[in-house]
Amino acid sequence: xxxxxxxxxxxxxxxxxxxxxxxxxxxxxxxxxxxxxxxxxxxxxxxxxxxxxxxxxxxxxxxxxxxxxxxxxxxxxxxxxxxxxxxxxxxxxxxxxxxxxxxxxxxxxxxxxxxxxxxxxxxxxxxxxxxxxxxxxxxxxxxxxxxxxxxxxxxxxxxxxxxxxxxxxxxxxxxxxxxxxxxxxxxxxxxxxxxxxxxxxxxxxxxxxxxxxxxxxxxxxxxxxxxxxxxxxxxxxxxxxxxxx
Amino acid sequence: xxxxxxxxxxxxxxxxxxxxxxxxxxxxxxxxxxxxxxxxxxxxxxxxxxxxxxxxxxxxxxxxxxxxxxxxxxxxxxxxxxxxxxxxxxxxxxxxxxxxxxxxxxxxxxxxxxxxxxxxxxxxxxxxxxxxxxxxxxxxxxxxxxxxxxxxxxxxxxxxxxxxxxxxxxxxxxxxxxxxxxxxxxxxxxxxxxxxxxxxxxxxxxxxxxxxxxxxxxxxxxxxxxxxxxxxxxxxxxxxxxxxxxxxxxxxxxxxxxxxxxxxxxxxxxxxx
Numbered sequence: 001x002x003x004x005x006x007x008x009x010x011x012x013x014x015x016x017x018x019x020x021x022x023x024x025x026x027x028x029x030x031x032x033x034x035x036x037x038x039x040x041x042x043x044x045x046x047x048x049x050x051x052x053x054x055x056x057x058x059x060x061x062x063x064x065x066x067x068x069x070x071x072x073x074x075x076x077x078x079x080x081x082x083x084x085x086x087x088x089x090x091x092x093x094x095x096x097x098x099x100x101x102x103x104x105x106x107x108x109x110x111x112x113x114x115x116x117x118x119x120x121x122x123x124x125x126x127x128x129x130x131x132x133x134x135x136x137x138x139x140x141x142x143x144x145x146x147x148x149x150x151x152x153x154x155x156x157x158x159x160x161x162x163x164x165x166x167x168x169x170x171x172x173x174x175x176x177x178x179x180x181x182x183x184x185x186x187x188x189x190x191x192x193x194x195x196x197x198x199x200x201x202x203x204x205x206x207x208x209x210x211x212x213x214x215x216x217x218x219x220x221x222x223x224x225x226x227x228x229x230x231x232x233x234x235x236x237x238x239x240x241x242x243x244x245x
Numbered sequence: 246x247x248x249x250x251x252x253x254x255x256x257x258x259x260x261x262x263x264x265x266x267x268x269x270x271x272x273x274x275x276x277x278x279x280x281x282x283x284x285x286x287x288x289x290x291x292x293x294x295x296x297x298x299x300x301x302x303x304x305x306x307x308x309x310x311x312x313x314x315x316x317x318x319x320x321x322x323x324x325x326x327x328x329x330x331x332x333x334x335x336x337x338x339x340x341x342x343x344x345x346x347x348x349x350x351x352x353x354x355x356x357x358x359x360x361x362x363x364x365x366x367x368x369x370x371x372x373x374x375x376x377x378x379x380x381x382x383x384x385x386x387x388x389x390x391x392x393x394x395x396x397x398x399x400x401x402x403x404x405x406x407x408x409x410x411x412x413x414x415x416x417x418x419x420x421x422x423x424x425x426x427x428x429x430x431x432x433x434x435x436x437x438x439x440x441x442x443x444x445x446x447x448x449x450x451x452x453x454x455x456x457x458x459x460x461x462x463x464x465x466x467x468x469x470x471x472x473x474x475x476x477x478x479x480x481x482x483x484x485x486x487x488x489x490x491x492x493x494x495x496x497x498x499x500x501x502x503x504x505x506x507x508x509x510x511x512x513x514x515x516x517x518x
Binding site: 127129130155188 | 313314336337338339436439440441443444446447448449450451452453454455456457458459460461462467486489490493494
């Protein structure tokens, strides 16, 4: 529960602080650090992120531990499980007691439980029609996420979505990189501009959003400002374009 | 939809003509309290609340906005399509009395959207509201002490000052709804609420993405694109978010049919360039 925008950015700053602290090497902060921080801070035993094919970020899977990796493999093999759901419009799949979902995923739950997972939570990394992957968490004991944990998890998912987009655009490697500047940019203009750029460049919405974010980052401008330039037709991503096909 | 409630207000309130607002309000409280026990469905509760607002408060439409875990307002219920459009417009354009009410935690009463003051304060929203036929807009925060979780919004098709008795009744409805929602969020249902708000968020984003695609393909503004989506959705009886998904995947007939209609204008624009 939040009272206003300030509380939200406090939560976002807190979560980003956890992720930055979990990040040890000198390289760019990656989704691996998101998984590690999630496992440490959310009262869960492991976290993993699977990346949709087509998004070139180097790895299809990030996981905090071996059981997380195994759970992803089991779901991939069975073609079912919390992280293998359709996620139309992005509602998370939250299973506080995995055993109780045996009938829903008969090809996955028995093996997952035998391997040691008792609760699983899957969150699509999604913004409208853009889907880049899934964040999955598991617990060795049954139990739901608390309201506070769930609010944190949503922020983790937001950051993972942005990190993956920014990694694909090659901007997450900079020492000054911070995904938080745009975390609250759910503003309409950003997604309108994303749709426009996807048409201008003939690319997917995910790539269009990555390009928009990269442009804002490279010009040290706010994402919303660059998006506004696009929507007001002062900026195009296909120089020389603009004539009707 | 409503457990055990006969359809139509005459059936729901025996002797409706004689029943006072207070009596009907009391009946609604019982009904709302009833939904707070047992199989609580937040969305059903909110839709019922929006409908009761219209009946009890004698307004023409009502809408409810709730904040998600990030503090972003999401549309969760609207009594009419027009109210839905107006509520979405506010969120999309980050402008309007309901947003101001959420941010300040205070009621925002606008008896006449056409008045100079309202038009100056919310220039885009005032136009959108009038296009949807709304003249009066009243936003009441859903608030418990310092915590504001959303707003209840009342729309009228004629200028309306919001009578003090009606305002008191509205306040009472908002309070019971707020307590109900907070209680549910504090207990087992917070997962469901978070999921539903996440769906509301993505529904909104998907519409924005489709607007952008239409704006670029058809050379229209995002606002014009939204009207095209809305009209096509209504004419073809196809839900707005599904239509937006079709536009994005390139499977909607909307672009082709609109191009056919817009072509003469586009050609003359090019000639003038």
